[in-house]
Amino acid sequence: MSIKDRAAIVGVGATPYYKRGQSYPETELSMACSAILMALADAGLTIKDLDGFSIYSNSCDPATVGAELGVPEVRWATTTTSGGGGCVGALGVAAAAIDSGMATTVVTLMTLQQLNKRLGGSAVGGMLGYATMSEGSSPYGGSGVSPSAAFTANNGLLSPGHSFAQIAGRHMHLYGTKREHFAEVCISTRDNAIKRPTALRTEPLTLDEYFNARMINDPLCLFDYTMESDGAVAVITTSTERARDLKQPPVLISAANHGGDGRWGPALFKYFQSPDEYFTSSGHRPVAKRMYEAAGMRPSDVxxxxxxxxxSPMVIMQLEDYGFCPIGEGGAFVADGNIRYGTGSIPVNTHGGNLSEAYIIGMTHVREAVEQMRGTAVNQVAGAEVALVTGGPAGLPVSGALLRKDV
Amino acid sequence: MAGDFGTLKKGQFPTILFDPHADPTTQPFWDAAKEDRLVCQQCSDCGTFRMPPSPFCFNCQSRGYQYTELPGTGAIYSFTVVRHPLHPDLIDCCPYVAGTVELDGTQGAGARMLVNIIDVDPDTVKIGDRVEIVFEHVNDEMSTPRFRPISK
Incomplete structure (x- = not known):
């Protein structure tokens, strides 16, 4: 039993991307509904066809969206747990629902408006909530103080950036990774965004500008951080058999796995108790192994x-964990130009990524993967037949998917 | 809470939680902290240390535990230098160093402490630096643990 190539992405819809807060007077609900309708139209389907929601990071409430749009019958409503790490894992859940016959047409989406809130709890008032969040709660909002949370409340580690900086710092310590390597991720990603009409950051980024940027928290400077954005992106998944009769060329889900090392857990945001092997990683290594096995592919197929x-440092660690270079050599790998669009051995984030296009918690990457497989991407990789898309790292699960052209 | 951080000291993140919300499992840590002692929960079956305290041993799933006193020293496993205050009222304590410390006398992973590391130069502090615990006695219930370099 496997979901390999049993389901396909047939429609993509997206609102414009906005800087944080600028999507007003739209709301998360209105943007979700717009993206869903556009994705259905893209596929040549209507709301009458939609019967499933496979979401992540509590992107929307299927009950509210279903009522708002007049979905005739909801037959599947699930979410992967935790945050953005579950993003592409939700595509696997959609495929499983479809392959089992429990749903026929499933939407996966993210809708995000950071008007009165900011992800990571870094806004005024959110800080204490983040620092003292209770067991099992999201890093994006506190809900009381648990006895274990008291152990981290007063330590000054308040945001996801404070956590990822520690992973980056240890990678530098163990493997000699440098800020120049992080810069190459930022600069190559920015170069990809320049031609994108959807991108929020399109001015070229130089090495000097990178090094002159203010440090937020060492070793991360302003440009190592994602942007904060608003917007919604939705994709529609259905059976491969049905997909071949629809409007767009199907993009097959060859594998979509989520999970991770059991000790990774919520460690990223709270306890940091993973063994060194996992602490100094993107957390994706176990998922990558299962994903390649499930698809019958290797890194060289991507x-x-x-x-x-x-x-930015997490791109370097994902390149290692997904097998594009040996563990610890991700810095040198990017420095050699390997992730550049047009010239590199494995073009990365051809859409400009979270760093330069927009941050819609992973869904912009899914949209780009679909466009690459359809052959319609702005920065189209010539002859591309297989795309890797990832979600996270965040708290467990993280996720990875291999999407391919139907050839 | 926001906007009421008291008088700030550069490099030292203020105590923002004044009550440890302790339960019977975690109370021994806070009791020892009042006496400037670091104790750590240890599995009474397999000896694995864990921090923060929790109901089950992740190594052998036992619920049996004891508290064992540790020397209170360790090494910086990783850290960040927080230069950008996440709240305007925290400007005066930035930059401060916060990170993860591996405790002497434990197996390391599973018993690390995430703490503010004080009295260090944010431009020269590095992974592997030796540190020792120091408690700030905030009130009858809360003694905030921090680490500082071991004086030579």
């Missing part, structure tokens, strides 16, 4: 990699 880039 033509374009859309890697979750909320923080």
């Amino acid at each position: 033509d374009v990699a859309l890697l979750y880039d909320h923080f």
Whole structure:
């Protein structure tokens, strides 16, 4: 039993991307509904066809969206747990629902408006909530103080950036990774965004500008951080058999796995108790192994990699964990130009990523993967037939998917 | 809470939680902290240390535990230098160093402490630096643990 190539992405819809807060007077609900309708139209389907929601990071409430849009019957409503790490894992859940016959047409989406809130709890008032969040709660909002949370409340580690900086710092310590390597991720990603009409950051980024940027928290500077954005992106998944009769060329889901090392857990945001092997990683290594096995593919089969880039060092560690270079050599790998669009051995984030296009918690990467597989991407990788898309790292699960052209 | 951080000291993140919300499992840590002692929960079956305290041993799933006193020293496993205050009222304590410390006398992973590391130069502090615990006695219930370099 496997979901390999049993389901396909047939429609993509997206609102414009906005800087944080600028999507007003739209709301998360209105943007979700717009993206869903556009994705259905893209596929040549209507709301009457939609019967499933496979979401992540509590992107929307299927009950509210279903009522708002007049979905005739909801037959599947699930979410992967935790945050953005579950993003492409939700595509696997959609495929499983479809392959089992429990749903026929499933939407996966993210809708995000950071008007009165900011992800990571870094806004005024959110800080204490983040620092003292209770067991099992999201890093994006506190809900009381648990006895274990008291152990971290007063330590000054308040945001996801403070966590990822520690992973980056240890990678530098163990493997000699340098800020120049982080800069190459930021600069190559920016170069990809320049031609994108959807991108929020399109001015060229130089090495000097990178090094002159203010440090937020060492070793991360302003440009190592994702942008904060608003917007919604939705994709529609259905059976491969049905997909072949629809409007767009199907993009097959060859594998979509989520999970990770059991000790990774919520460690990223709270306890940091993983063994060194996992602490100093993107957390994706176990998922990558299962994903390649499920698809019957190897890293050399991947033509374009859309890697979750909320923080630039995590791109380097994902390149290692997904097998594009040996563990610890990700810095040198990017320095050699390997992730550049047009010239590199594995083009990364051809859409400009979270760092330069927009941050819609992973879904912009899925959209780009679909466009690459359809052959319609702005920065189209010539002859691309297989795309890797990832979600996270965040708290467990993280996720990875291999999407391919139907050839 | 926001906007009421008291008088700030550069490099030292203020105590923002004044009550440890302790339960019977975690109370021994806070009791020892009042006496400037670092104790750590240890599995009474397999000896694995864990921090923060929790109901089950991740190594052998036992619920049996004891508290064992540690020397209170360790090494910086990783850290960040927080230069950008996440709240305007925290400007005066930035930059401060916060990170993860591996405790002497434990197996390391599983018993690390995430702490503010004080009295260090943010431009020269590095992974592997030796540190020792120091408690700030905030009130009858809360003694905030921090680490500082071991004086030579």
